[in-house]
C-alpha cells in the first residue's frame with residue numbers, strides 16, 4: 001500500500017511557508033492505519049518494554065502499535081496536561097521555547113522504550129521526548145515516525161538513536 005497517498009498537503013498551515021502534512025485521510029482509512037501499524041511493528045527495534053507517543057498525533061499511531069506489540073503506552077504531553085508527578089524537558093523552537101512532560105513513574109529504570117511520533121521535522125520535539133524517557137532511567141530503543149521531512153535533518157538531533165520512518169519527504 002502506498003501510504004503517502006493517504007497524506008494531504010496543506011500549504012501555509014499553521015503559518016505562512018509551512019507545508020502541513022495532514023494525516024486525516026490516513027486516519028479515515030482502517031486499511032491504511034492497519035498498514036501503518038504493521039509497518040511500524042515490522043521495523044523490529046529489538047526487545048521493547050513500552051511505547052512512548054508524543055502529543056497528540058503520536059498517540060494515534062503509538063497506541064495501536066503498543067497494542068499490536070503487547071506492551072504498555074506512555075503519553076508524552078505538553079506542559080500542565082499530566083495529572084501526576086512529572087519530569088519536564090524544555091527545548092528551543094524557531095522562535096521561543098516549548099516543553100514536554102512525562103509522568104515520573106511511566107517508565108521504570110532500564111526499560112527499553114520505542115518513541116513514536118507522526119512526523120519528524122527539525123527533531124527538537126523528539127529529542128526532548130528522548131531526554132524525558134532517559135530522565136526516568138529508561139533506555140531509548142529507537143524512534144519511529146510515519147513521515148520524515150528529510151530536508152530538515154531532524155535525525156541529526158537524535159543523539160545517534162536509531163531512527164526509522166515510513167514515508168520520507170525530500
Ligand code: AMP
Pocket residue numbers: 018019020021022054055056057117118119120121122123124125126154
Ligand atoms: P519538530 O520538533 O520540528 O521535529 O516537529 C515535530 C512535531 O511538529 C511533530 O509532532 C509534528 O506533528 C509537528 N509538525 C512539524 N512540522 C509539521 C508539518 N510540516 N506537518 C505536520 N506536522 C508537523
